[in-house]
Amino acid sequence: MNASKETKYFYLFVFPWIVGFLAFSLYPILTSLYYSFTDYNVVNPAKFVGLKNYKDMISDELFWKSVKATLYYALVSVPVGLFLSLVFALLLNMKVPGKRFFRVAMYLPSMISGAAMSLLWVWIFNPQIGLANYALSLVGIKGPLWLLDEHWAMPSLIIMSFWSVGGGMVIFLAALQGVPASLREAATLDGANFWRRFWSITMPIISPVFLFQLIMSIIGSFQVFTQSFIMTHGGPHYATLFYVYYLYQNAFVNFNLGYASAMAWLLLIVIMLLTYVIMRTSNRFIYYEGGRK
Amino acid sequence: MASTSERKTAAPGRLLGFIVLLVLSIVMLMPALFMISTSFKSNAELLLFPPTLIPKDIRFDNYTTIFEKMELLLYYKNSLLVSGFIVIGTLLSSSYIAFGFVRYRAPGRNALFMILVATLMIPYPATMIPQFVLFKNLGWVDSYLPLIVPAFFGSAYMIFLLRQFFSNLTDELFEAARIDGCSEFRSFWNIALPLCGPALATVAIFSFLWSWDDLLGPVIYLNSNDKYTLPIALAGLSSKFRVVPWNTLMVAAIYTVLPCIALFSFCQKYFVEGISLTGTKS
Structure with missing residues (x-):
C-alpha cells in the first residue's frame, strides 16, 4: 500500500476518536478555562470577571477544607493501599495450598464497589449495631463514632478503601508472574536471602507496573465522589468534603459554574504536574526490559 | 541436595504465608458475609448487638418484598440500558480506532x-x-444520551488496551487478505475482530463494570426518578428512611452487585488477561 493510501486509511479509522477528542476533551478543557474567568450560571450568559474566581478560591474556607480532606485521603490511602496490594500479591505468589480460594477471597471485595460498597460500610461503621465496633469490642475496645465523628470520618473512609486493594493486588500478581523463576533460583543458589532477592530482582522487574499503579491511584484518590455523596455528604463538619464533591456542589447545586471551572482547572493542572514529576523523578528507579526508553 | 535444603527453609515460610493468607481472607470476606447475612434478617434482628452472622430467623422474602418497596426492576432496566449501550459503543469504536493506530503508518500518527x-x-x-x-x-x-454518546467515540483506555492485542497480529495475515482483494474495512471486521475475541471480552467486561458503577455522570444528567440508574437509586435509599432498614438496603446492594459478581465468576480468565495487559505493558 502506498503512503498516501495508508494515510487515508489511518485517518478514516482514527477519525471517530479525533472527533471525540475535540468535542469531549479539548473543547471542554478550553471552555472551562474560559468559564473560570467568568461569572456563569447556565441561565445567563457568562460575564467576564478576570481572576475573581481564583481570588475567591484563596479566601474560601471550604475550598481549603476540601483540599485538606483530599490530600489527607490521598497521602494515607495511596501509599498504604499500594503497600498492602503488593504484600497480598507477594503472599499469593508463594506456593501455598488453597491459593485459588485466597485469590478469590481477596479480589471479591473489589467487585462490591461504588454505591453498594458505600451502603455496606455505612452499616459496618454504625456505632451501635455495626461490625466495626463489634470487632473492636471482642478485644475490649470501645469503638469510636466513626463516620459521625469529625476526627474519625476520614480514617473510616481510608479503612474502607483498603477493602478494595484486591484490584491492585491482581495487577501486581500478574507482574510478579512475569519475573523469571530462573533469575530467582540463580540468586538463591548464590546465597541471596528473601529481602535481597526482592529488592534486587523482583522490585526492579515490576517497577514499571508499580509506577503505573502509583499514578493511577493518585489520580483516582483525587476524584473521590461516591463516598461523600452517599456516606457522609461531606460532613461531619466538612471533614470529608472531598475536592470533587465540593466542585460538584458548586457546579450543579449552587450553579456557580465559573467558580467550579476554576476548581476543575486547578485539579487538571495539579494532576498533570504530579504525573510529570513522578515520571521524571522515577526515571532513575524504573527498570525497562531491553534498556531505557 | 540443593533442593532438600531449599525445601527445609521454604516450608516454615510457606506455613506462615498460609496462616497470614487465611487470616487476611477471613478479614476481607467478613464484610461481604455480613452483607449477605443482614440481607436475610428480620427487622427486629437488625437491632441486635452483637450482630448475628447466621440469622436466627432467615427471611427469604426480603428478596421478593423489595420489589414492592422500591422500583428496583425499573432501575435495573435503566442501568442495563445505559451500560449496554456504553459497552456496545466502546467495543465498536475502540476496536475500530485501535485498528487504525496499529495497521497504518501516517504523518501525525505518533x-x-x-x-x-x-x-x-x-x-x-x-x-x-x-x-x-x-x-x-x-x-x-x-x-x-450524554452518558452513552461519548462511548461511541472511543475510550482512550480501551484503545490503548486493544492496540496491544492488535499489535500481536502479523502483517502477513493482512497482506494475504489484501492480495485476495479484501477491503481494509473487511479485514478489520472479518479478520482482526474475530482473532481478538478475548480482548474484546475484556473490554466489554471492564466498560460494563465501570459504567455500572458510575454515579457522578448519572447524578449530573438524570433528573427524573423514573430515569435513575441503580447507583442513584441506592444513594437515595440511604437517606429515604428515618429508621434505616438495613436488610432492605443490603438486598438492594446485593441485587446491584450481582451482575458484576456473575461476570467475574464466569469470565475470570478474561479478567486476568485484561489486567495483565493494562497493568504490565504500560
Whole structure:
C-alpha cells in the first residue's frame, strides 16, 4: 500500500476518536478555562470577571477544607493501599495450598464497589449495631463514632478503601508472574536471602507496573465522589468534603459554574504536574526490559 | 541436595504465608458475609448487638418484598440500558480506532497517539462542566444520551488496551487478505475482530463494570426518578428512611452487585488477561 493510501486509511479509522477528542476533551478543557474567568450560571450568559474566581478560591474556607480532606485521603490511602496490594500479591505468589480460594477471597471485595460498597460500610461503621465496633469490642475496645465523628470520618473512609486493594493486588500478581523463576533460583543458589532477592530482582522487574499503579491511584484518590455523596455528604463538619464533591456542589447545586471551572482547572493542572514529576523523578528507579526508553 | 535444603527453609515460610493468607481472607470476606447475612434478617434482628452472622430467623422474602418497596426492576432496566449501550459503543469504536493506530503508518500518527495517552490523565471533573453546557444546549439533559454518546467515540483506555492485542497480529495475515482483494474495512471486521475475541471480552467486561458503577455522570444528567440508574437509586435509599432498614438496603446492594459478581465468576480468565495487559505493558 502506498503512503498516501495508508494515510487515508489511518485517518478514516482514527477519525471517530479525533472527533471525540475535540468535542469531549479539548473543547471542554478550553471552555472551562474560559468559564473560570467568568461569572456563569447556565441561565445567563457568562460575564467576564478576570481572576475573581481564583481570588475567591484563596479566601474560601471550604475550598481549603476540601483540599485538606483530599490530600489527607490521598497521602494515607495511596501509599498504604499500594503497600498492602503488593504484600497480598507477594503472599499469593508463594506456593501455598488453597491459593485459588485466597485469590478469590481477596479480589471479591473489589467487585462490591461504588454505591453498594458505600451502603455496606455505612452499616459496618454504625456505632451501635455495626461490625466495626463489634470487632473492636471482642478485644475490649470501645469503638469510636466513626463516620459521625469529625476526627474519625476520614480514617473510616481510608479503612474502607483498603477493602478494595484486591484490584491492585491482581495487577501486581500478574507482574510478579512475569519475573523469571530462573533469575530467582540463580540468586538463591548464590546465597541471596528473601529481602535481597526482592529488592534486587523482583522490585526492579515490576517497577514499571508499580509506577503505573502509583499514578493511577493518585489520580483516582483525587476524584473521590461516591463516598461523600452517599456516606457522609461531606460532613461531619466538612471533614470529608472531598475536592470533587465540593466542585460538584458548586457546579450543579449552587450553579456557580465559573467558580467550579476554576476548581476543575486547578485539579487538571495539579494532576498533570504530579504525573510529570513522578515520571521524571522515577526515571532513575524504573527498570525497562531491553534498556531505557 | 540443593533442593532438600531449599525445601527445609521454604516450608516454615510457606506455613506462615498460609496462616497470614487465611487470616487476611477471613478479614476481607467478613464484610461481604455480613452483607449477605443482614440481607436475610428480620427487622427486629437488625437491632441486635452483637450482630448475628447466621440469622436466627432467615427471611427469604426480603428478596421478593423489595420489589414492592422500591422500583428496583425499573432501575435495573435503566442501568442495563445505559451500560449496554456504553459497552456496545466502546467495543465498536475502540476496536475500530485501535485498528487504525496499529495497521497504518501516517504523518501525525505518533503525535496523535501521544495525545491519546495524555488524555488518560484528564480527570472527568475537568471536562464535565462544559460537557454539561454542551449537552444542555442540545436538549439532552435528563436523557441517557450524554452518558452513552461519548462511548461511541472511543475510550482512550480501551484503545490503548486493544492496540496491544492488535499489535500481536502479523502483517502477513493482512497482506494475504489484501492480495485476495479484501477491503481494509473487511479485514478489520472479518479478520482482526474475530482473532481478538478475548480482548474484546475484556473490554466489554471492564466498560460494563465501570459504567455500572458510575454515579457522578448519572447524578449530573438524570433528573427524573423514573430515569435513575441503580447507583442513584441506592444513594437515595440511604437517606429515604428515618429508621434505616438495613436488610432492605443490603438486598438492594446485593441485587446491584450481582451482575458484576456473575461476570467475574464466569469470565475470570478474561479478567486476568485484561489486567495483565493494562497493568504490565504500560
